[in-house]
Amino acid sequence: xxxxxxxxxxxxxxxxxxxxxxxxxxxxxxxxxxxxxxxxxxxxxxxxxxxxxxxxxxxxxxxxxxxxxxxxxxxxxxxxxxxxxxxxxxxxxxxxxxxxxxxxxxxxxxxxxxxxxxxxxxxxxxxxxxxxxxxxxxxxxxxxxxxxxxxxxxxxxxxxxxxxxxxxxxxxxxxxxxxxxxxxx
Ligand SMILES: CC(C)(COP(=O)(O)OP(=O)(O)OC[C@H]1O[C@@H](n2cnc3c(N)ncnc32)[C@H](O)[C@@H]1OP(=O)(O)O)[C@@H](O)C(=O)NCCC(=O)NCCS
Ligand SMILES: [Zn+2]
Numbered sequence: 001x002x003x004x005x006x007x008x009x010x011x012x013x014x015x016x017x018x019x020x021x022x023x024x025x026x027x028x029x030x031x032x033x034x035x036x037x038x039x040x041x042x043x044x045x046x047x048x049x050x051x052x053x054x055x056x057x058x059x060x061x062x063x064x065x066x067x068x069x070x071x072x073x074x075x076x077x078x079x080x081x082x083x084x085x086x087x088x089x090x091x092x093x094x095x096x097x098x099x100x101x102x103x104x105x106x107x108x109x110x111x112x113x114x115x116x117x118x119x120x121x122x123x124x125x126x127x128x129x130x131x132x133x134x135x136x137x138x139x140x141x142x143x144x145x146x147x148x149x150x151x152x153x154x155x156x157x158x159x160x161x162x163x164x165x166x167x168x169x170x171x172x173x174x175x176x177x178x179x180x181x182x183x184x185x
Contacts, residue, residue, distance in 0.1 A: 068098035078111040153177045
């Protein structure tokens with residue numbers, strides 16, 4: 001296996017990219033970035049210097065993964081979703097601080113969502129399209145809206161879990177995720 005870089009992709013010689021990863025048109029991968037195996041890096045994606053991306057990650061078109069963001073294995077980043085890394089941006093400020101953000105294994109972020117930095121998107125969590133995330137999203141939880149709020153638990157397959165922790169879509173059971181319809185926390 002090897003890496004597929006589109007002719008127009010710009011991948012720094014100082015970046016490392018795992019086997020089987022595909023990097024599409026006009027994507028840019030900066031120096032010191034580390035991308036795992038079997039990822040798909042879409043058109044116009046920007047991976048900042050020093051960023052770590054796990055294996056099996058899918059990044060849809062027009063996503064920028066800025067310094068301070070960590071993306072674990074099997075994460076899905078929907079088209080045009082936006083990360084941030086500066087909580088109090090000023091164009092004229094020379095001293096600014098990166099606030100880290102973490103997207104844990106198997107989590108998905110819907111199209112056009114905005115992640116305000118300093119949060120953790122938990123394992124297999126899901127963020128709805130267009131959400132503005134300002135607080136941590138617990139593992140196996142769907143959060144939607146602005147500001148994003150948890151609405152219900154989700155299965156590893158992405159569908160809603162019943163109150164008994166059973167998935168009506170794939171039949172998987174997650175008894176420790178038993179809950180009411182709506183998250184109260
Ligand atoms: C959030 C999501 C997972 C919910 O899907 P679902 O379980 O099928 O939910 P439903 O469509 O039955 O909607 C349930 C309720 O949530 C609302 N809702 C659905 N998606 C929403 C979103 N992104 N933001 C806010 N509310 C949303 C619906 O309007 C509905 O509200 P109602 O009960 O008041 O009528 C889905 O709508 C979504 O946003 N998926 C991400 C899609 C995406 O960005 N894909 C990227 C790759 S193309
Ligand atoms: Zn399921």
